[in-house]
Amino acid sequence: MKIDILSLFPAMFDGVFGESILKKAAEKGAVKYTVTDFRQFANNKHNSVDDYPYGGGAGMVLKPEPIFRAVQHLTEKTDSSPRVVLMCPQGERFNQKKAEELSKEEHIIFICGHYEGYDERIREHLITDEISIGDFVLTGGELGAMVVTDSVVRLLPEVLGNDESAVKDSFSSGLLEHPHYTRPADYEGMKVPEVLLSGNHARIEEWRMKESLRRTYTRRPDLLEQMELSDQQLKWLKEFKNNVE
Incomplete structure (x- = not known):
C-alpha cells in the first residue's frame, strides 16, 4: 500500500511513522508513507495556500489550486485510482468497517486542512471520501490522518505478529x-x-x-x-x- 499525506506541517508525522507498528509495517514493505507539504504547489509569489472567504466571515479558506495540483502530481505517474480522503469534521464518522474497507486499497491520499475550511470545489470535484474521527474540531487534519492510517495499516497482511489479533479486535x-x-x-x-x-x-x-x-x-x-x-x-x-x- 502507498499512503500519501498532504499537509502544511509534514514534520508532525515523523514520530508517528517512525515508531511501533507503523514503522515495522514500512520496514516489512507492507506500506510506503510519503508526506508532502502542499504549500510547494501554491501558484503565487508568497506561496500562500489560503484566502478570505467570498461573502465575508471569520477565518481563512484553503484555496483549490494547491490541493488540486498536489493530487495531480501524486497521481500522474500511476495507473491506479487512489482513494482521496479529506479529513474533515463534517465527514463520515470513522469506524472499524471503514478501516477494513480502506485496507484493501493500493493507494490512499489524505488531505489535511487547517484554518476555517476548504474551498467547496475540493469536495465536489477531487475527493472520494470525507472522514471525521469524532464529533469535535481539531486544529487541523493531521492527527485524524494519523489515527486513520494506524487503524488501516495494522490490518494489512503480516503487519501484526499474529494475524488473528486484528480479527478479534x-x-x-x-x-x-x-x-x-x-x-x-x-x-x-x-x-x-x-x-x-x-x-x-x-x-x-x-x-x-x-x-x-x-x-x-x-x-x-x-x-x-x-x-x-x-x-x-x-x-x-x-x-x-x-x-x-
Missing part, C-alpha cells in the same frame, strides 16, 4: 472485545476467572463470547441495534437484562 465482529488476563493468576487476592485456567478451550471460547456480549451491552448497547444475534446471544442478553432489573 473490538468492533471487528461488531462487539467489543472480551476481557483479558495474564500472570499471575492471583494478584493480591484479585483472581483470574477459573474458566480461563481450566484448559477447556470450548468453555473458554464460550466465556469469551458471553463476556464480549456483556461488555457491549453494558458499555455500547447501541452497537447491538445493528447486529443479528444468535439464539444463544439473545438468551445471554435476556440474562443480562434480568440481572440489571
Whole structure:
C-alpha cells in the first residue's frame, strides 16, 4: 500500500511513522508513507495556500489550486485510482468497517486542512471520501490522518505478529472485545476467572463470547441495534437484562 499525506506541517508525522507498528509495517514493505507539504504547489509569489472567504466571515479558506495540483502530481505517474480522503469534521464518522474497507486499497491520499475550511470545489470535484474521527474540531487534519492510517495499516497482511489479533479486535465482529488476563493468576487476592485456567478451550471460547456480549451491552448497547444475534446471544442478553432489573 502507498499512503500519501498532504499537509502544511509534514514534520508532525515523523514520530508517528517512525515508531511501533507503523514503522515495522514500512520496514516489512507492507506500506510506503510519503508526506508532502502542499504549500510547494501554491501558484503565487508568497506561496500562500489560503484566502478570505467570498461573502465575508471569520477565518481563512484553503484555496483549490494547491490541493488540486498536489493530487495531480501524486497521481500522474500511476495507473491506479487512489482513494482521496479529506479529513474533515463534517465527514463520515470513522469506524472499524471503514478501516477494513480502506485496507484493501493500493493507494490512499489524505488531505489535511487547517484554518476555517476548504474551498467547496475540493469536495465536489477531487475527493472520494470525507472522514471525521469524532464529533469535535481539531486544529487541523493531521492527527485524524494519523489515527486513520494506524487503524488501516495494522490490518494489512503480516503487519501484526499474529494475524488473528486484528480479527478479534473490538468492533471487528461488531462487539467489543472480551476481557483479558495474564500472570499471575492471583494478584493480591484479585483472581483470574477459573474458566480461563481450566484448559477447556470450548468453555473458554464460550466465556469469551458471553463476556464480549456483556461488555457491549453494558458499555455500547447501541452497537447491538445493528447486529443479528444468535439464539444463544439473545438468551445471554435476556440474562443480562434480568440481572440489571
